[in-house]
Amino acid sequence: MSGPGASPVAPNADALARDAARERRRLLGLSIPALVLVGLLLVLPVGWLFYLSVVEKDAYSLVHYERLVQEPAYVTILWNTVEVSVLVTLICVLLGYPLAYLLAQLPPRAANLGLIVVILPFWTALLVRTYAWLVLLQRRGLVNTLLVNLGLIADPIPLVHNMTGTVIGMTHILLPFLILPLYASMRAIDPDYVRAAASLGASPVRAFWQVFLPLSLPGLVAGLLLVFVLCLGFYVTPALLGGGKTYLVAMKIEQNVNTYFAWGASSSLAVVLLVSVGLIFVGLHRVLAIQRLFGVR
Amino acid sequence: MPASAASALPIEVRGVSKSYGPVTALDRVDLDVRSGEFITLLGPSGSGKTTLLLVLAGFIRPDAGSIRFGDEEMVRTPPHRRNVGMVFQNYALFPHMNVFGNIAYPLRLRGVAAAETARRVGWALELVQLAGFEGRRVDQLSGGQRQRVALARAIVFEPRVLLMDEPLSALDKKLRERMQIEIRHLHGALGMTTVYVTHDQREALTLSDRVAVIHEGRIVQVDAPERLYERPGTRFVADFVGESTFLPVRREGGGLTLHGRPLLLDGGPPAGDGPFFLMVRPEKLAVVPPGDADGMNCLDGTVKERVYQGESVLLYVTLADGTELAVRSPSRRETLAAVPEPGGRIRLGLHPADTVVVPEDRS
Numbered sequence: 002m003s004g005p006g007a008s009p010v011a012p013n014a015d016a017l018a019r020d021a022a023r024e025r026r027r028l029l030g031l032s033i034p035a036l037v038l039v040g041l042l043l044v045l046p047v048g049w050l051f052y053l054s055v056v057e058k059d060a061y062s063l064v065h066y067e068r069l070v071q072e073p074a075y076v077t078i079l080w081n082t083v084e085v086s087v088l089v090t091l092i093c094v095l096l097g098y099p100l101a102y103l104l105a106q107l108p109p110r111a112a113n114l115g116l117i118v119v120i121l122p123f124w125t126a127l128l129v130r131t132y133a134w135l136v137l138l139q140r141r142g143l144v145n146t147l148l149v150n151l152g153l154i155a156d157p158i159p160l161v162h163n164m165t166g167t168v169i170g171m172t173h174i175l176l177p178f179l180i181l182p183l184y185a186s187m188r189a190i191d192p193d194y195v196r197a198a199a200s201l202g203a204s205p206v207r208a209f210w211q212v213f214l215p216l217s218l219p220g221l222v223a224g225l226l227l228v229f230v231l232c233l234g235f236y237v238t239p240a241l242l243g244g245g246k247t248y249l250v251a252m253k254i255e256q257n258v259n260t261y262f263a264w265g266a267s268s269s270l271a272v273v274l275l276v277s278v279g280l281i282f283v284g285l286h287r288v289l290a291i292q293r294l295f296g297v298r
Numbered sequence: 299m300p301a302s303a304a305s306a307l308p309i310e311v312r313g314v315s316k317s318y319g320p321v322t323a324l325d326r327v328d329l330d331v332r333s334g335e336f337i338t339l340l341g342p343s344g345s346g347k348t349t350l351l352l353v354l355a356g357f358i359r360p361d362a363g364s365i366r367f368g369d370e371e372m373v374r375t376p377p378h379r380r381n382v383g384m385v386f387q388n389y390a391l392f393p394h395m396n397v398f399g400n401i402a403y404p405l406r407l408r409g410v411a412a413a414e415t416a417r418r419v420g421w422a423l424e425l426v427q428l429a430g431f432e433g434r435r436v437d438q439l440s441g442g443q444r445q446r447v448a449l450a451r452a453i454v455f456e457p458r459v460l461l462m463d464e465p466l467s468a469l470d471k472k473l474r475e476r477m478q479i480e481i482r483h484l485h486g487a488l489g490m491t492t493v494y495v496t497h498d499q500r501e502a503l504t505l506s507d508r509v510a511v512i513h514e515g516r517i518v519q520v521d522a523p524e525r526l527y528e529r530p531g532t533r534f535v536a537d538f539v540g541e542s543t544f545l546p547v548r549r550e551g552g553g554l555t556l557h558g559r560p561l562l563l564d565g566g567p568p569a570g571d572g573p574f575f576l577m578v579r580p581e582k583l584a585v586v587p588p589g590d591a592d593g594m595n596c597l598d599g600t601v602k603e604r605v606y607q608g609e610s611v612l613l614y615v616t617l618a619d620g621t622e623l624a625v626r627s628p629s630r631r632e633t634l635a636a637v638p639e640p641g642g643r644i645r646l647g648l649h650p651a652d653t654v655v656v657p658e659d660r661s
Contacts, residue, residue, distance in 0.1 A: 194392060197392070201452075
């Protein structure tokens, strides 16, 4: 007989199921080293951190968290951290978006060259770059000398050992983290979208605001959050350029541990930082999910 | 409200050239599209057909030339001021807007009031048979539906000219053929001057009032579909539009000969000094009984292969001089019976009215 018909038995069903099961076991086996590594190096220490933050003199206590909201010094530090992070993120967006847009419009060869220039600072040590800013921004540094000689200012202005210096240094170091994901998402936007807008009557300016910008938002949000999250825990640059006046969470953690051996106080700050970052990522996920609802990939 | 034929504009292309470094994409192209006409630019990939369309849309600035819509010179006008509807190959529907948002976009740009916008979007959706789809997201639409929305968006603002860049190439065969019919109906209803780009010769023949065949940046022939297929002007056109085998013919005395026998031609031999080729299309050949040559040009050969293709049977026949020909016969009882098995001798007849001689391409 030709043509399809149900076979009375299911040939090889058991053997095929056994093969599939064996394959699953083998894949699981391959991932065990990585799982052990993550468990030992991530889950365990973070769990320990949580534990330290809720223990005082061998008893469970929330005293470390109470301190965070009650002591004005801590409130100021948390507020400073958010303030600097928002400012740096904002400046990164204002500087980074046009640059990423320019790179995305260039022919690939020129764009790659531009990207190398953007990434170049990554090849220099963080500490070196931070000290370089110290040299540039100090009272008799390059920037102040130039401005005075040009007659734009009468006396050197305080550019470093304060919030200004911190923001300048952090912006410089974090800018690539905004540009790279943003550039990638802009490159993925089919140029036909903007062409379609033009054919329908949109001037270049309107096509940008109404079509290109909305389509680049997922990349912008990704870059922006990356920068913001990195800002929250930044240590070296604010410590060196802030001159002790701009005190951020990471610096307080360091001081609590190294100077006061106050592990509980440090842990609670670290947990607050970690949970905030976690919440931001959940928020990000929501935002992106909502955008997917509108059809933006 | 629909655009009437009166608002359609003729297009006049004069001496348009475009080079990319050493590569010439368009070489002094001239083309006249009549008001309300459906014209297709047909050519292989890299022939320049899409470049010409993008020049018409304003996305590519030519090196030289003139583009006129009606009396208006357009070559230096930016795309957003050309008032041209365009359907893109990948549709380019805005993913951050729903169906209504997409179709309303050109109206929004023109400051059309909300009520009027809703009415016109409804009209356009009805025209493409998607009434009630306003609230759908683009990613909820099938390929054919996206195609229709793209079409609705391109016509909703009643452009004077409609451009389409291989709009059906992403659809499967059945859907493509249905959309071809719908595009024809739509064009009949709206009467917009339409320039359509495709590399699919059957699509070009199905849709167009006239077809312009483009080859290496030049327009080689512009004709109505039937004339283009039956009377191609050059060997390239004959080869690109439809299937053909070319047999060299020689000029002897006042006529032409094929394999030493005089070639019967309706309308006499072409002018010029050749070389000339007989164009043989698979469906124009008839299997004739041996010895019978009454008023036909005859070709004798052996059947090399016989392929059953459902509605027709395809035969590969080797002629005496080694040339291989394809013959397509409808799979009717009597023709099937007349077709010999592989290895058998066969005589093929070509009616003088179907006997077309084309010159070699000048390059």
